[in-house]
Amino acid sequence: MRRMKGWSRPALIIAVLALVAAACGGGGGTTTTAAPGTTAGPGTTAAPATTAAEPLVFGMILVGPQNDRGWSQAHFEAGKYIEDKLGAQMIVIDKVNPADRPGTSVEQVVDDMLAQGAQLIFATSDDMKDGIENAAKQHPDVPMIWSSGDSAWKEGKAYAGLDNLGNIMGKMIYGKMMAGCAAGLTSETGSIGYLGPLINDETRRLASSAYLGAKYCWENYRGKNPDDLKFEVSWIGFWFNIPGVTSDPTVVANNFFDGGADVVISGIDTTEALVVAGQRAASGEQVWAVPYDFHDACNEAPDICLGVPYFNWGPPYLETAKSVVDGTFTATWQWLAPDWNDINNFDTSPVGFVEGPGLSAENKAQLDTFIAGLASGSINLFTGPLNYQDGSVFLKDGETATDQQIWYMPQLLEGMLGASSSE
Amino acid sequence: MNFARRFASSLVAIVAALAVAIGLMLLVDAPPFEALKLLVEGSVGSDVKIADTFMAWAPLVLTSTGLIVTFAAGLWNIGVEGQVMAGAIAASWVARTVDGPVWLLIVLTMLAGMIGGALWALLAGVLKVYGRVNEIFGGLGLTFVAQALITYLVIGPWKRPGVASTSGTEPFPEHAWLPTLPGLRISLVAVGVALVAVIIIYFMLRGTRFGLRLKAVGKNSRSAYLLGIPTTRYMLAAFAIGGALAGLAGTIQATGFLHRLVPAVSGGYGYLGILVALLANSSTIWVPPVSFFFAMISVGSTQLQLRLNLDSSLGGVLQGVLVLFTLLAQGWQSRRIAREAAEASAAPPVKLVES
Incomplete structure (x- = not known):
């Protein structure tokens, strides 16, 4: 009887979970049967190649909360700026750091974003150096930006030689x-x-x-x-x-x-x-x-x-996004001075x-x-x-x-x- | 009939937990079924996802299995988190200093991790047995010490050149990384070690003299002692085994997933392991599936933000609510059984929660 007790409960948990899983879409994600309410569901299978007419999809990886009134929110608003100016679509994930998301690596997040159709990735923290360099190596065809870094600076001390990973930083x-x-x-x-x-x-x-x-x-x-x-x-x-x-x-x-x-x-x-x-x-x-x-x-x-x-990341990020749309993206190291004519011009000064x-x-x-x-x-x-x-x-x-x-x-x-x- | 009753109570717990989760999602205007579907897709929807989920599963299985050993001995080894860290520190030390072929590094880092975790657990054990410090407090205290030790190492002796950041050490040399399957982030060594640990502990607790005596100590250490079992030694042994398994989890986290030492190296798997052990009701055989479910929620919940713009801590809420309701159902059930037993015969009531 003791043993029955030990066995039955988890068995039931699993059974019911299986039922739940089955109830919401066959548990696989590869089938897109008549699941009501869900419009698009490409899951992790390859997204269809985007044609020129489709809006740019880009990923924004933030190290802190997107409403931190600081570093991460500045990046989040730059993403919104690109969406406004370019009609692009942002996929955003915040709090990507080992303390907040111990089981999530930058590489995993990049994979997920690419599966959702992202064509450009912004990794917006110094702390993401190793992760975004690995991701850039794994996906050499996807343009990426590691903000505040120096991996694309030929004269710098940490030049990584990756043709798809650029850097942007304001002065x-x-x-x-x-x-x-x-x-x-x-x-x-x-x-x-x-x-x-x-x-x-x-x-x-x-x-x-x-x-x-x-x-x-x-x-x-x-x-x-x-x-x-x-x-x-x-x-x-x-x-x-x-x-x-x-x-x-x-x-x-x-x-x-x-x-x-x-x-x-x-x-x-x-x-x-x-x-x-x-x-x-x-x-x-x-x-x-x-x-x-x-x-x-x-x-x-x-x-x-x-x-x-x-920081006003909007203008340089918008330039990057446009270059991806045009097919002219190159991985450069950019250390950008303010627009001295008007340092608070939102459309020009980084x-x-x-x-x-x-x-x-x-x-x-x-x-x-x-x-x-x-x-x-x-x-x-x-x-x-x-x-x-x-x-x-x-x-x-x-x-x-x-x-x-x-x-x-x-x-x-x-x-x-x-x-x-x-x- | 008892089975039917248990079935009913478990069902109530799960339905209640799901209802709360769904209610929460409705409160924040999230589509609950879409969210649940994303959790499933995001954790087992593709080869890559399944591989990632198994890499979260392996350390969780190890901490949970270790906890089952200490629970069997009647010990609330809440300090697993610190034992995971201690194992990770020891493994990192080997990974940073020893040069050699990959197989040698695998063996040495894992051995070091087991020793580190076991020693850390034994500290809590010694405090309990000889210092009369309750293992819950000793374990929690030692977890803080381990955390401080990692932070010190990361920002001090093991810092990156020219940098002082709690972010983490330089990545280990690649020969110290657990080898992964091509294109995936899964290490078969990690998964294999976790499986072997489950099998060994299952048979140890079930079929060996050691395991039976350990359980005797857990059920009633005073009687066990009177029957001639050296209870102190058995308790310390349970701590050492539990700690060694936690240390292995730390090793896998450091050398198989993060490839460096970070302050959050434990990944919370020590605490999560407590929930798994509670849900599995101290039955080793149920640790792998329950752990897999928890790993699914952990890995899949990233999708909640990526696709629905939901805070992915919702996954943690789901885990917590589920455990809470299951425990409530268990308590309610054993209370009823106790009352009925008391009514049926004049026998003394069964204890509500067996330790």
């Missing part, structure tokens, strides 16, 4: 300089915190850019001594909070404020720095924050938001900066002067003399950095506090 170094400038203009305590994600070439580059912007505006517009400016970077360990694995960005942001910083610049995908600053401002503290990535990111706490440097309500009128005017200087080229912050954090020379007096030197900075800059690499 966020300028956006971060503006963020740093806004912080340097506003800070009363002369102490700025930078909430960093993980440490790699990209994040060293961007944290350093923010520092250069802060230092420039602190020194030139406020006439203060750069030695009195404290700029500290604290890394959480990933692009966003993973409980139990990364440091908690909310805690890190609070630590900055507790330690005397009055502006925190965010370098992570999500908006914790702004939220924390908003809470503390509500309790009477004079603090500000600069979020990142997404043009509407200030909205969660507008009053203390100094502005947001953001990088922008929205000034926030937290910025005073006077500081706004000075930030605009700074931006104009960047645009005209009269201000180039990657000009020597600049030293690395350990005192070794990065740029000699008067030397300006090459793209390689900026992209692959091995350390933070002298004058910044915080780790340049692990430990």
Whole structure:
């Protein structure tokens, strides 16, 4: 009797599940019998070859939630932009990372998207490097983009030689300089915190850019001594909070404020720095924050938001999509500067900066002067003399950095506090 | 007639679980039958999908089978998750350091994984037996320690050059990857190891002196002790076996699926294994099919977002609701049996849930 008990229950479970499976379509997916309500069901069998008349189908793989008010949402909206402009159709999947989807790899997602008819894939995170390179090798005929990467840069250090995998990245170094400038203009305590994600070439580059912007505006517009400016970077360990694995960005942001910083610049995908600053401002503290990535990111706490440097992936992604439709796609490495005529033109500028309500009128005017200087080229912050954090020379007096030197900075800059690499 | 009654109660549980799932989908304006169909198609609809589902199945079978051994000994080994991680760490260490032919790496990584998982489980066992720390708390605590250890390794000693990210280590050299069938992501070694584990544990618990004594310890360790069974040793043995199987699961995750060590290397298969063992009602033979069903939901649920724009955590909700209702039905059933037995005779009532 005991054994019967042990056997019967799972048996029933399986039996009923089989019934359910049978009830919804023969359990196979290869048959498309009279299943009501289902119109198209190609399943995983090869989708029919799309003719020129059919709309482009493209896949968008996001690392975080599609509504994160940061990095991933910026990509999601770029996908919507392509849909609008091109009448294309986006297949989107978010939270593709081992913590959120432990059983799902980038390769699997690419397979699924191709089975649904995708002709172009965007893998939109640094974290997807291995996965998208493998997928590109497995499907050499499918154009793919690995955003923020350098796998298609012949002069880069990680050239992968894949004819179907291109890279797109905005020159966020300028956006971060503006963020740093806004912080340097506003800070009363002369102490700025930078909430960093993980440490790699990209994040060293961007944290350093923010520092250069802060230092420039602190020194030139406020006439203060750069030695009195404290700029500290604290890394959480990933692009966003993973409980139990990364440091908690909310805690890190609070630590900055507790330690005397009055502006925190965010370098992570999500908006914790702004939220924390908003809470503390509500309790009477004079603090500000600069979020990142997404043009509407200030909205969660507008009053203390100094502005947001953001990516506008729409225009370059649209160009890529058009090239796939035309059959002219080539895998290139693109590192795209803002449209200096109007950095907030949604149809032309890959990088922008929205000034926030937290910025005073006077500081706004000075930030605009700074931006104009960047645009005209009269201000180039990657000009020597600049030293690395350990005192070794990065740029000699008067030397300006090459793209390689900026992209692959091995350390933070002298004058910044915080780790340049692990430990 | 007892069978009929059980049939009825299980049916009620499953129908209720499905009803809740369907109700949830209707609430979010999703077509429930289309969603269920996508779950099936997305997990067994093609060769590639079946292969992927089996690669989720193998580690899940291993953790569940290991749990059945510890459950048989009356131990709530909730720390499997940490044992999977410990196995993955040990296997990763071998994969990163040992050079050699593929077969040698397979043997060595799996051995290392089993040892790592067994040692981690024995820690919980020693804490229980000698330190009087309940294995539930010991196991959970050790899971946090294992998680922290992986994070430390990934961002510290085993970091990628020039990078400090909790994302994961550099991929292992390819000779340390479990070989896969051409065009598919399935490793027959992984599936074979899982099957062999099920067969061994099935016969061990059923037909061996060791297995019967282990069950005696589980049913009533005090009586077993009085009858001359060294209960401490048996409990520790159960921990070691369960941990070794969990460690194998970690090995397969690291060398067969992810090809690197990541903080989420366990894939949650330790926790999911607890649900499988509960649904299989501690019967080894039912672990493979129940695991397959759970693997189907895990792999297939990606389709919910890709095709219907639904959050694929709906799959996890379905798994959870199903287990909850099955347990409710079990509890309700044994309660009725107990009451009827008490009414029929003056015999003492049966315990509600046997440990």
